[in-house]
Amino acid sequence: xxxxxxxxxxxxxxxxxxxxxxxxxxxxxxxxxxxxxxxxxxxxxxxxxxxxxxxxxxxxxxxxxxxxxxxxxxxxxxxxxxxxxxxxxxxxxxxxxxxxxxxxxxxxxxxxxxxxxxxxxxxxxxxxxxxxxxxxxxxxxxxxxxxxxxxxxxxxxxxxxxxxxxxxxxxxxxxxxxxxxxxxxxxxxxxxxxxxxxxxxxxxxxxxxxxxxxxxxxxxxxxxxxxxxxxxxxxxxxxxxxxxxxxxxxxxxxxxxxxxxxxxxxxxxxxxxxxxxxxxxxxxxxxxxxxxxxxxxxxxxxxxxxxxxxxxxxxxxxxxxxxxxxxxxxxxxxxxxxxxxxxxxxxxxxxxxxxxxxxxxxxxxxxxxxxxxxxxxxxxxxxxxxxxxxxxxxxxxxxxxxxxxxxxxxxxxxxxxxxxxxxxxxxxxxxxxxxxxxx
Amino acid sequence: xxxxxxxxxxxxxxxxxxxxxxxxxxxxxxxxxxxxxxxxxxxxxxxxxxxxxxxxxxxxxxxxxxxxxxxxxxxxxxxxxxxxxxxxxxxxxxxxxxxxxxxxxxxxxxxxxxxxxxxxxxxxxxxxxxxxxxxxxxxxxxxxxxxxxxxxxxxxxxxxxxxxxxxxxxxxxxxxxxxxxxxxxxxxxxxxxxxxxxxxxxxxxxxxxxxxxxxxxxxxxxxxxxxxxxxxxxxxxxxxxxxxxxxxxxxxxxxxxxxxxxxxxxxxxxxxxxxxxxxxxxxxxxxxxxxxxxxxxxxxxxxxxxxxxxxxxxxxxxxxxxxxxxxxxxxxxxxxxxxxxxxxxxxxxxxxxxxxxxxxxxxxxxxxxxxxxxxxxxxxxxxxxxxxxxxxxxxxxxxxxxxxxxxxxxxxxxxxxxxxxxxxxxxxxxxxxxxxxxx
Numbered sequence: 001x002x003x004x005x006x007x008x009x010x011x012x013x014x015x016x017x018x019x020x021x022x023x024x025x026x027x028x029x030x031x032x033x034x035x036x037x038x039x040x041x042x043x044x045x046x047x048x049x050x051x052x053x054x055x056x057x058x059x060x061x062x063x064x065x066x067x068x069x070x071x072x073x074x075x076x077x078x079x080x081x082x083x084x085x086x087x088x089x090x091x092x093x094x095x096x097x098x099x100x101x102x103x104x105x106x107x108x109x110x111x112x113x114x115x116x117x118x119x120x121x122x123x124x125x126x127x128x129x130x131x132x133x134x135x136x137x138x139x140x141x142x143x144x145x146x147x148x149x150x151x152x153x154x155x156x157x158x159x160x161x162x163x164x165x166x167x168x169x170x171x172x173x174x175x176x177x178x179x180x181x182x183x184x185x186x187x188x189x190x191x192x193x194x195x196x197x198x199x200x201x202x203x204x205x206x207x208x209x210x211x212x213x214x215x216x217x218x219x220x221x222x223x224x225x226x227x228x229x230x231x232x233x234x235x236x237x238x239x240x241x242x243x244x245x246x247x248x249x250x251x252x253x254x255x256x257x258x259x260x261x262x263x264x265x266x267x268x269x270x271x272x273x274x275x276x277x278x279x280x281x282x283x284x285x286x287x288x289x290x291x292x293x294x295x296x297x298x299x300x301x302x303x304x305x306x307x308x309x310x311x312x313x314x315x316x317x318x319x320x321x322x323x324x325x326x327x328x329x330x331x332x333x334x335x336x337x338x339x340x341x342x343x344x345x346x347x348x349x350x351x352x353x354x355x356x357x358x359x360x361x362x363x364x365x366x367x368x369x370x371x372x373x374x375x376x377x378x379x380x381x382x383x384x385x386x387x388x389x390x391x392x393x394x395x396x397x398x399x400x401x402x403x404x405x406x407x408x409x410x411x412x413x414x415x416x417x418x419x420x421x422x423x424x425x426x427x428x429x430x431x432x433x434x435x436x437x438x439x
Numbered sequence: 440x441x442x443x444x445x446x447x448x449x450x451x452x453x454x455x456x457x458x459x460x461x462x463x464x465x466x467x468x469x470x471x472x473x474x475x476x477x478x479x480x481x482x483x484x485x486x487x488x489x490x491x492x493x494x495x496x497x498x499x500x501x502x503x504x505x506x507x508x509x510x511x512x513x514x515x516x517x518x519x520x521x522x523x524x525x526x527x528x529x530x531x532x533x534x535x536x537x538x539x540x541x542x543x544x545x546x547x548x549x550x551x552x553x554x555x556x557x558x559x560x561x562x563x564x565x566x567x568x569x570x571x572x573x574x575x576x577x578x579x580x581x582x583x584x585x586x587x588x589x590x591x592x593x594x595x596x597x598x599x600x601x602x603x604x605x606x607x608x609x610x611x612x613x614x615x616x617x618x619x620x621x622x623x624x625x626x627x628x629x630x631x632x633x634x635x636x637x638x639x640x641x642x643x644x645x646x647x648x649x650x651x652x653x654x655x656x657x658x659x660x661x662x663x664x665x666x667x668x669x670x671x672x673x674x675x676x677x678x679x680x681x682x683x684x685x686x687x688x689x690x691x692x693x694x695x696x697x698x699x700x701x702x703x704x705x706x707x708x709x710x711x712x713x714x715x716x717x718x719x720x721x722x723x724x725x726x727x728x729x730x731x732x733x734x735x736x737x738x739x740x741x742x743x744x745x746x747x748x749x750x751x752x753x754x755x756x757x758x759x760x761x762x763x764x765x766x767x768x769x770x771x772x773x774x775x776x777x778x779x780x781x782x783x784x785x786x787x788x789x790x791x792x793x794x795x796x797x798x799x800x801x802x803x804x805x806x807x808x809x810x811x812x813x814x815x816x817x818x819x820x821x822x823x824x825x826x827x828x829x830x831x832x833x834x835x836x837x838x839x840x841x842x843x844x845x846x847x848x849x850x851x852x853x854x855x856x857x858x859x860x861x862x863x864x865x866x867x868x869x870x871x872x873x874x875x876x877x878x
Contacts, residue, residue, distance in 0.1 A: 129608070129609060130607055130608050130609050132607075132695075133692075135692060145691075148691075155690050155691060157626075157633075157687055157688060157690065160624060160626075160632070160633050161624055161633075161687065161688050163688070163691075163692055163695075164692070164695050165604070165605070165692040165693045165694075165695050166604070166605035166606055166607055166695070166699070167605055168569055168571075168605055168792060169568070169569050169608075170568060170569050170657075170792070170793050170794070170795050170798070171657055171791075171792050171793055173657070179657070179658065179791070180658045180791055182790035182791055183660070183789055183790060183791075184789060184790050185599060185600055185731065187596075187599075193599070193728065194596075194599050194600075194731070196731050196732070196733060218609075218610055218612070218618070218701070219618065219619045219700075219871065221622075221871075221873060242790070245790070248596055248600065249596060249600050249602070250691075250693075251594050251596065252584075252587075252594060252602075252689075252693075253572075253574060253602055253603070253604040253693045253694065254604045254689075254691075254692045254693020254694075255604075255692065255693070256571075256602075256603050256604050256605070257786070257787070257789070257790045257792065260605070260790070260792045261658075261790040261791045261792055262657070262791070289632065292624065292633070292635050293635065294635060294873065347696070348696070350622055350623060350696070350873075351621035351622060351623050351681070351684070351696045351699070351700040352610075352618070352619055352621055352622075352700045352701070352871070353607060353609070353610050353696065353699045353700055354609050354610055355609070356609050359609070432658065432660075432791070434660060434733065434789075
């Protein structure tokens with residue numbers, strides 16, 4: 001480690017909302033296994049049966065607190081809430097934390113605003129404006145690069161440019177939504193012409209989603225020092241990918257139909273405030289170039305890595321029928337990403353591009369340094385060449401119809417309460433048969 | 440020509456709104472040079488000085504008709520209007536046409552709803568959801584390909600896949616907006632490391648924008664036969680491009696910061712109904728593969744090419760000071776595109792991707808078959824290697840600060856009134872100097 005490795009954990013910004021001894025009068029928030037103790041307080045949107053309107057909620061144990069009903073906010077517009085100044089957002093977090101603590105004077109008001117999470121529908125956390133996907137895991141980029149270009153796996157720009165590209169916002173769906181296996185053009189290397197039909201190399205991508213808070217004006221870059229003030233928080237994100245469609249379509253302008261048929265976002269956005277105790281040292285391997293100035297962390301900055309454990313689980317249709325919760329396919333950690341959240345914000349805006357509240361960045365597939373830490377099947381099955389066996393004897397190289405992929409994430413640190421991200425879940429439905437008119 | 444060449448012009452769908460003898464009681468609509476005769480009636484949004492709210496208008500001569508004030512519609516929500524069924528949209532067009540004709544009983548009501556275009560602010564025609572850029576000119580793709588890969592200019596997927604990629608919606612600005620030359624990373628081929636600074640190869644791209652009307656549900660492809668019913672109309676679009684930033688960043692996932700600093704959309708959307716008289720034969724050169732079934736036009740379809748003349752004009756700062764309207768740099772025709780609007784819609788949705796009202800497709804740079812018909816400076820100056828001389832003695836290979844690029848388009852056909860698209864205009868402002876904090 002060198003250079004930015006000087007910025008070591010823990011970050012400043014810890015306050016009484018992070019106190020591990022805090023207990024809530026919501027009993028389920030005090031169990032050791034909950035993702036949502038009083039120290040987390042992630043934001044999301046939910047609605048009640050029969051009411052078409054989304055409300056803003058905060059997860060606490062197995063409950064969700066309706067913020068407007070609790071009189072903490074006066075609007076159900078999440079994007080408006082995201083635009084608040086960071087200090088106002090922090091005050092809001094303080095107020096919610098205070099109201100949910102044992103002994104709070106607001107307990108009665110807040111209690112009347114609670115719903116069991118199992119009773120409500122959880123939606124996308126906000127209206128998503130533009131969605132950008134990055135490629136921040138050098139381990140993922142190297143493994144995929146080796147499959148495509150064995151002699152030149154990592155392109156020369158990788159350690160200079162936080163590689164990113166634009167994705168499709170309309171097809172981002174909330175956790176729990178099934179989607180049909182996409183149809184599309186594919187071409188076998190030895191085929192004379194492409195053929196049309198269902199994707200045969202359907203994959204997931206383990207990512208985190210970064211939700212943008214405050215906008216910047218067109219033409220006004222965001223400096224590294226200000227970057228995290230423009231970030232609302234992180235959620236789980238699965239960028240489903242059709243590898244065979246991608247291979248045929250992506251030259252020269254990048255992935256398109258191979259990615260935009262569906263992407264799944266988890267309902268709860270864990271704020272950077274909640275993640276403050278889990279900041280990690282950030283640096284580059286010895287010998288790697290220093291980032292250009294506009295991507296360099298200011299001295300003594302708390303910016304940099306975040307220690308988030310990430311897991312991918314697969315539950316096949318057979319497992320589901322047998323009441324089997326699924327197999328864990330891989331585990332990795334967000335601290336292994338090559339580019340930080342702040343660097344993504346600074347890079348995205350350095351040309352003057354304007355971000356808006358509710359914009360989403362995907363981190364790109366978060367693979368770890370070891371082969372078993374691949375964040376996609378393309379990595380775990382070596383491009384489909386090495387199918388692996390599941391605990392019930394089934395084998396997989398790519399996803400089959402009926403497969404459910406579940407992403408999970410959590411933060412642990414000695415002396416702090418564990419916080420979690422909930423889950424990001426999606427099920428592969430069979431490809432639609434196109435009718436004669438469409439074909 | 441073969442295969443789809445069977446679908447020849449003119450399209451059906453002509454009705455009395457296309458009658459070339461129709462005259463309006465708005466005198467400026469009857470001049471031969473206007474872009475906006477009674478036969479055009481393009482939709483856009485405008486606002487009056489002091490009023491922050493956008494209204495829906497239709498251009499007629501040098502005036503704009505406020506549709507709500509004229510009691511033709513009851514809302515100023517353009518995206519809602521775009522979602523109307525095609526037959527309802529057509530009725531709306533009929534009603535506007537009838538009210539603006541000489542002898543209309545509604546003349547007094549409509550007259551009270553007119554504003555001079557010069558008195559109002561013209562904005563983006565709608566709230567843009569997702570923006571996708573295509574690459575439909577085989578001439579552009581071939582010329583650019585020759586510069587990058589002389590031995591292999593056109594990639595093997597080009598004649599099978601309507602190549603497209605996602606762009607940035609937030610930075611799409613209305614015609615007339617200046618934008619700062621972007622800063623970014625570039626790397627000279629012989630340099631050891633990239634450097635940071637203002638783009639030195641700033642370019643325009645002559646495109647048409649396709650505005651989507653009716654949405655489709657996620658997972659529900661749109662068939663070729665239905666595709667045009669999902670299209671609201673066409674506008675002019677300039678996809679400004681930083682070629683030096685693009686060259687360094689775009690592998691392996693496509694263009695990003697080289698494109699998303701600004702794109703300019705013209706205010707008026709010319710509907711497919713207005714374009715009906717200008718449909719053109721559509722086919723592929725002998726020897727080219729037939730498109731796959733899902734991209735094939737139904738028999739006797741009116742889908743296919745549209746005969747739209749396109750022009751690029753450049754007015755330098757010196758020309759502007761001298762009262763010189765600018766030089767015409769190139770002229771091409773949309774009928775030379777390799778993929779039709781219907782094919783773009785069918786391809787974009789064949790995997791189940793959902794379109795929403797207000798989504799924008801760019802056609803990609805619309806270059807003609809001859810070298811002087813290049814729709815970008817990268818083509819006209821051979822990648823900057825052959826600067827050319829303007830009428831006032833200035834030379835250009837790429838854009839200079841103070842340059843204004845103006846796109847224009849119009850349709851002409853014997854026996855029909857000429858209709859035009861107005862203009863799409865943008866000016867290059869100097870790069871911002873990043874402050875010390877940002878750097």
